[in-house]
Amino acid sequence: xxxxxxxxxxxxxxxxxxxxxxxxxxxxxxxxxxxxxxxxxxxxxxxxxxxxxxxxxxxxxxxxxxxxxxxxxxxxxxxxxxxxxxxxxxxxxxxxxxxxxxxxxxxxxxxxxxxxxxxxxxxxxxxxxxxxxxxxxxxxxxxxxxxxxxxxxxxxxxxxxxxxxxxxxxxxxxxxxxxxxxxxxxxxxxxxxxxxxxxxxxxxxxxxxxxxxxxxxxxxxxxxxxxxxxxxxxxxxxxxxxxxxxxxxxxxxxxxxxxxxxxxxxxxxxxxxxxxxxxxxxxxxxxxxxxxxxxxxxxxxxxxxxxxxxxxxxxxxxxxxx
Amino acid sequence: xxxxxxxxxxxxxxxxxxxxxxxxxxxxxxxxxxxxxxxxxxxxxxxxxxxxxxxxxxxxxxxxxxxxxxxxxxxxxxxxxxxxxxxxxxxxxxxxxxxxxxxxxxxxxxxxxxxxxxxxxxxxxxxxxxxxxxxxxxxxxxxxxxxxxxxxxxxxxxxxxxxxxxxxxxxxxxxxxxxxxxxxxxxxxxxxxxxxxxxxxxxxxxxxxxxxxxxxxxxxxxxxxxxxxxxxxxxxxxxxxxxxxxxxxxxxxxxxxxxxxxxxxxxxxxxxxxxxxxxxxxxxxxxxxxxxxxxxxxxxxxxxxxxxxxxxxxxxxxxxxxxxx
Numbered sequence: 001x002x003x004x005x006x007x008x009x010x011x012x013x014x015x016x017x018x019x020x021x022x023x024x025x026x027x028x029x030x031x032x033x034x035x036x037x038x039x040x041x042x043x044x045x046x047x048x049x050x051x052x053x054x055x056x057x058x059x060x061x062x063x064x065x066x067x068x069x070x071x072x073x074x075x076x077x078x079x080x081x082x083x084x085x086x087x088x089x090x091x092x093x094x095x096x097x098x099x100x101x102x103x104x105x106x107x108x109x110x111x112x113x114x115x116x117x118x119x120x121x122x123x124x125x126x127x128x129x130x131x132x133x134x135x136x137x138x139x140x141x142x143x144x145x146x147x148x149x150x151x152x153x154x155x156x157x158x159x160x161x162x163x164x165x166x167x168x169x170x171x172x173x174x175x176x177x178x179x180x181x182x183x184x185x186x187x188x189x190x191x192x193x194x195x196x197x198x199x200x201x202x203x204x205x206x207x208x209x210x211x212x213x214x215x216x217x218x219x220x221x222x223x224x225x226x227x228x229x230x231x232x233x234x235x236x237x238x239x240x241x242x243x244x245x246x247x248x249x250x251x252x253x254x255x256x257x258x259x260x261x262x263x264x265x266x267x268x269x270x271x272x273x274x275x276x277x278x279x280x281x282x283x284x285x286x287x288x289x290x291x292x293x294x295x296x297x298x299x300x301x302x303x304x305x306x307x308x309x310x311x312x313x314x315x316x317x318x319x320x321x322x
Numbered sequence: 323x324x325x326x327x328x329x330x331x332x333x334x335x336x337x338x339x340x341x342x343x344x345x346x347x348x349x350x351x352x353x354x355x356x357x358x359x360x361x362x363x364x365x366x367x368x369x370x371x372x373x374x375x376x377x378x379x380x381x382x383x384x385x386x387x388x389x390x391x392x393x394x395x396x397x398x399x400x401x402x403x404x405x406x407x408x409x410x411x412x413x414x415x416x417x418x419x420x421x422x423x424x425x426x427x428x429x430x431x432x433x434x435x436x437x438x439x440x441x442x443x444x445x446x447x448x449x450x451x452x453x454x455x456x457x458x459x460x461x462x463x464x465x466x467x468x469x470x471x472x473x474x475x476x477x478x479x480x481x482x483x484x485x486x487x488x489x490x491x492x493x494x495x496x497x498x499x500x501x502x503x504x505x506x507x508x509x510x511x512x513x514x515x516x517x518x519x520x521x522x523x524x525x526x527x528x529x530x531x532x533x534x535x536x537x538x539x540x541x542x543x544x545x546x547x548x549x550x551x552x553x554x555x556x557x558x559x560x561x562x563x564x565x566x567x568x569x570x571x572x573x574x575x576x577x578x579x580x581x582x583x584x585x586x587x588x589x590x591x592x593x594x595x596x597x598x599x600x601x602x603x604x605x606x607x608x609x610x611x612x613x614x615x616x617x618x619x620x621x622x623x624x625x626x627x628x629x630x631x632x633x634x635x636x637x638x639x640x641x642x643x644x645x646x647x
Contacts, residue, residue, distance in 0.1 A: 149626050151588050
């Protein structure tokens, strides 16, 4: 999954570099960006899905009051009007588990996404702004974290730390920040070399102000792309960790639902309804975020936009792409 | 040459960092995992086991730097201690019996995904807006959104349990002697299909989109127009001119992709009880077998770093710009 996060981010970088709109009036690019997103089908579909899942997470206590993991029926019932998604081997209602699971999964995903993007911004900006040995050091650190295989590192860290939700978040941030740091650094580097940054340096502005008020606003769209990628990573990796039984087994989340499904042999007894809903939810959320991410790409990178006349492949289209 | 040496230095530093991380984790973690483990397993362990563990996890009273130097020395000379859950088998022996399976699974899946994905990407970029370009990416991105292990569970349920086309557990049928016979190789192949298929399905979309996006940029270069003006065959322009120059990012991601495939393989191995290092890592974690856990982590890291170094060497061969400076 992360491979393509890397690549999307790379594509975004290329897009920004190619577009480069230094002379446009200050407000306008922003508005056209939002406008582009609102009129983009991918973005709309993605946002609609996200609104659905966020509503589900917020309304969970109203829809299914009480503890979702309490035992309410016979075990391994097939989907029926009474239990829309059937029951688990323990006799819990699968729909209630799935709806409540969205809370923990979305919360962890968002927290991990925000935290790792934040670290990525700090590292990337500091790297690009200060350069020299600070850049060398930070880049080395970033590259090491990028290279260390993520999931085994996750497993090792989770095994040594005391189990709990905090551990899960911490571990995911530790393994997830490096990708965003690298992308943001390369983007910040290209902005760092622009004239207006040099002007700000000459006029004696403080380093913090230049980094956060001059450079950062100019890479807003790539920060957003990184954030989305990090949230996708967070949700997927949390599910993976919990599926291995290394999360906080007592909470209800999509990953834990799948862990229990595997543990109770839902696959072998043929109770597909136990493991399908949570997996589909994870996939739909990741897909929705990926859609928004691609839309951001398309809006900021004209080369990736759909072209109207697809029939003649060779020359016409390529000159259109230019 | 300087490039290679610099990369080699970087990988050595990265490896040193992971060794150090391994050294520090059990010693500085809150909640004291070591005593937790001792409390749980003390009565089952023999004195020499406890002694070995104390040394490995740093519960002896020597100063920390002395332990550190000892630890480094042990790793460099390949002594990773003794497995707790499979006492008294040395960790290295446990790992070497499993590494092959992961290499087989991960290698097969990675190569298939990369080759097929890149080819699809080339075709999609070449015929922009065509059938492949408009239909496949959304489908592949959607499939790629599923967690590895969930697709594995789905594949196991559908093809293994319901349809019964493929075996659902282990790397070969119990009772079959590993040997270079057609029977055994066929059996291993049949066991490989589902786990490999899962990894390929999840990762192929990334390859395709990456290649497509790079090649769209390459397609607008002047030398492509020039090649067209010369009247070269389209297939030649596509493969030898456009795709060839769009390949470099894919080569880089091949090295990176390896780390992720190892991670993906870990989850798939767990679902299919495939006897690779990932499955063993989870067993080690559940059995609180810290020496084995650390050994596995180091082995996986070393493998990923080594593969990346090989990719770097290949990169020098492919990109003349790297050679010239």
